[in-house]
Amino acid sequence: MEIRTALTYDDVLLVPQKSRIRSRKEVNVATRLSKNINLDIPLIPANMDTVTESQMAICMARLGSIGIIHRFCDIDYQVREVQKVKRRQNVVIEDPITISPQATLKQVKEKIAEFGFKSFLVSEDNKQLSGILTSRDMMFAKDDSTLVQDLMTAKNKLITASPGISITEAKEILISNKIEKLPIVDQAFHIKGLITATDIIKNYNSVSVSRDNKGRLLVGAAVGVGKDALERAKALVGAQVDVLVVDIAHGHSDHAIETIQKLKKLYPTIEIIAGNVATAQAAKDLIQVGADCIKIGIGPGSICTTRITTGFGVPQLTAILNITPVCKKYDIPCIADGGIKTSGDLVKALAAGADSVMMGGQFSGTEETPGPVLSYKGQQYKISRGMASLTAALSRPNATEKIDQVTPEGVEARVPYRGPARNVINKYIGGLRSGMSYANAMNIAELQTNAQFIRITHSGMIESNSHDNQVL
Ligand code: XMP
Numbered sequence: 001m002e003i004r005t006a007l008t009y010d011d012v013l014l015v016p017q018k019s020r021i022r023s024r025k026e027v028n029v030a031t032r033l034s035k036n037i038n039l040d041i042p043l044i045p046a047n048m049d050t051v052t053e054s055q056m057a058i059c060m061a062r063l064g065s066i067g068i069i070h071r072f073c074d075i076d077y078q079v080r081e082v083q084k085v086k087r088r089q090n091v092v093i094e095d096p097i098t099i100s101p102q103a104t105l106k107q108v109k110e111k112i113a114e115f116g117f118k119s120f121l122v123s124e125d126n127k128q129l130s131g132i133l134t135s136r137d138m139m140f141a142k143d144d145s146t147l148v149q150d151l152m153t154a155k156n157k158l159i160t161a162s163p164g165i166s167i168t169e170a171k172e173i174l175i176s177n178k179i180e181k182l183p184i185v186d187q188a189f190h191i192k193g194l195i196t197a198t199d200i201i202k203n204y205n206s207v208s209v210s211r212d213n214k215g216r217l218l219v220g221a222a223v224g225v226g227k228d229a230l231e232r233a234k235a236l237v238g239a240q241v242d243v244l245v246v247d248i249a250h251g252h253s254d255h256a257i258e259t260i261q262k263l264k265k266l267y268p269t270i271e272i273i274a275g276n277v278a279t280a281q282a283a284k285d286l287i288q289v290g291a292d293c294i295k296i297g298i299g300p301g302s303i304c305t306t307r308i309t310t311g312f313g314v315p316q317l318t319a320i321l322n323i324t325p326v327c328k329k330y331d332i333p334c335i336a337d338g339g340i341k342t343s344g345d346l347v348k349a350l351a352a353g354a355d356s357v358m359m360g361g362q363f364s365g366t367e368e369t370p371g372p373v374l375s376y377k378g379q380q381y382k383i384s385r386g387m388a389s390l391t392a393a394l395s396r397p398n399a400t401e402k403i404d405q406v407t408p409e410g411v412e413a414r415v416p417y418r419g420p421a422r423n424v425i426n427k428y429i430g431g432l433r434s435g436m437s438y439a440n441a442m443n444i445a446e447l448q449t450n451a452q453f454i455r456i457t458h459s460g461m462i463e464s465n466s467h468d469n470q471v472l
Contacts, residue, residue, distance in 0.1 A: 006318035008300065009345040010461055015452040019440040024433035028443045031355050032333040033066060034243055034271040034293035037218070040064025040208040042350060042444065043428055044335065045421070046301075046360030047222040047245055049073065049370065049392065050384045054084035054219075055116075056368040059421050061085065061217035064208035068220035068245050068273075072387060074397045075232050078221055082239040084115060085219040092184065092214070096194040098123040101130050101149035105141055108133065108148060119181055121191055122152045129183055129191050131155050160185045163192045170195045212242055220273070222247040223263075225255040230262060237267050245273040245295070249306065249388060249409065252282030257289050264290035276337060278314035283326045283334070293333050296323050296354065300339030302361030303386035306409040317352055324353025343431020350432070350444055351451035360384070362424055365415035373417050380417035386410015 021027060031042040045052045045060060047068035057067025069081045087093055099111060099120040112118055118135040131152035141151055160183045161173060170182055174197045184193035210218040220243040221236045223229045233244055244267075246259050251274055260274055274286040275295025283294045299306040299313030307313035314322075316339040327334045336354035340346055340362060349357050363369065364384035374381045385392050388409035393401060418424065441447035456464070 006315040007455065008315035008317045008339065009341075009348050011315075011455055012317060012348065012453045013456050013460070013464070014348065014351055014435070014439065015454055016438045017440040017450050017452070019437055021437040021440060021442070024430070024437055026442065027433045027436045029429060029432055029436070030064075031444055033335075033356060034273055034333055035331075036292070037066075037243060037271055039066060039210055039356065041425065041429055042354075042356035042432075043346065043425060044068065044356055044358045045363040046337070046358050047071070047220075047247060048360050048385075048387055050382070051360050051363050051369050053370045054081040055370075056363070056366075056421060057081070057085045057219045058088050058217060059368045061210040061219065063422060063425050064210055065425070066210050066218045066220055066243070068222055068243075070387070071222040071224055071232065071247065072392060072396055075228065075235050078232065079235045079239045082219055082221055082236060082241050086216050086240055087115070087117075088217055093194045093196070093199075094192075094214075096121050096183075096191065098126050098191065099133065099148055100124060101147065101152065103148045104144060105138065105146045105148075105151070106144040108138065109144070119196075121183055121194060122148055123191060127190050129155060129158070129160070129185050129189050132158060132181060132183060134181060155189070158183065160189075161195070162186070165195075167195075167200060171200055174200070212240075216240075218242045220245055223259075224248055225253075225259040229259050230266070233263055233267070237270060241270075243271040243273060243292075245275075246291075247273075247275060247295070249276065250298070251275040251277045251295070252279065252285060257285060260286060260289045260291055273335065275335070277323070278319040280322045280326045283323045284330075287326070287330045287332050291332065293335060293355075294323060294327055295335045295337045295358070296320055297337035297339065297358075301337075301386065301410075302339070302341075303384060303389065303410050303413055304338065305386070305411060306388070309407060309409045317348065320349060320352040320354050327355075328353070343428045344435065346428055346432055347435030347439075347447075348453075351435075351439065351447050351453070353448055355444070359424075359428075361413075361415070362428070363421055364413075365418040366421040366424060367417075367419055368421045374414075376414065381414045382417055383412065384415045385412040 030040050033039050041064045047070045049070045049072040052067045060067040120133050122131040131154045133152045137151045159177050180197040182195040221241045222245040223232045271292040273293040274291035276297050278298040296319050300316040320336050333355035335356050335358050336349040337358035340359045346357050365382045389412050390408045393406045439447050439450045
């Protein structure tokens, strides 16, 4: 048997090209996530339960990327996470959260903790508007048993607008009345939406936010291939998710192919990202049943042990180089998922043909990841874990395996608390822009055309890192 050599990021470098780029700012890093979804930046946080829930997804969409809500939770929880993203920074919130006039201040505080915003429309039956409760109304309330009806601004004092109002008109009403919320009601005072000043300011001041065609933040969600996949997908589509990720460890399987076929038949307009795979044939098989994007990566992840446990996998650079010609032939984008340690790796992944890169380890420990900040020996940490790790397997909804029956293909890790995820994006996109100037590339397509990889030796790798000094 001929045994081929396969390479990963550390085995290669890119050869510098004569460059016309005078400033890193000139470079355009926009990309395609899937067939019909564009992103301003090619960096996506992993759909892992220690990386992406609504907080991370909101942050990413605001920075021009997208978050994919993980599937390692029950369906209702995942749907709520999608809804939290969809309700943020809308121009018109079509289905605003309401609270009953008989609710107590304590219940309001619970809702604030659950949804992350501080104003609610008040309604008995979730239809008719009775008033509005904002943080201003609650400012001086001390007693947790106070009722919403005694705090709210009642219906007769409210300024409202009719469905179909333009954003410019809404803005004028908000400014001239010095109010922050404008409920939209029909003639019977039935709630039809809500416009907020913050959403208008954020939407119109920022150019690169990832939005759907109604101005809401983009968000994706993962489904598996098991019994609940179709039920989960139905609920997520109902919550107006923008893209589904059919995400299993071995994506080149009948199970995955059948799931994609069924989903495409049920929801022909929903974009589907499919993976994970590591061969050209796998990419072709998934594209032929309707995948709108291919997720590449078997075992390169920082918390993965699949290659050690099973003996299977393909070093990530070779996997990308093998798959991208198929994706380009069918005009389907691909994501290089896992194994990124530096912005240089990001540049190499894109140069090799990936349209975007997914990172777990590099986002783990950031403020927007789920889970608390822990303290250990005076340092602050968060927990990150592989989705096939022992604790992840045991904590899945409906898990039946006992501790000694689990064969983990991932590990749990303690990662230093890293502050806002925005810092990770800035560091990586800064490195990418710089890399593109070495490649004489104005955009990612040019980076791919101009890329010239060379293979390096172990000594070359040592030379590449800082060496022979005491790094401060
Ligand atoms: P990084 O290197 O960015 O990789 O942390 C993130 C990706 O790793 C994959 N993943 C796993 N792979 N066992 C595996 O073999 C696991 O338990 C596991 N959990 C996550 C996943 O593709 C993720 O995006």
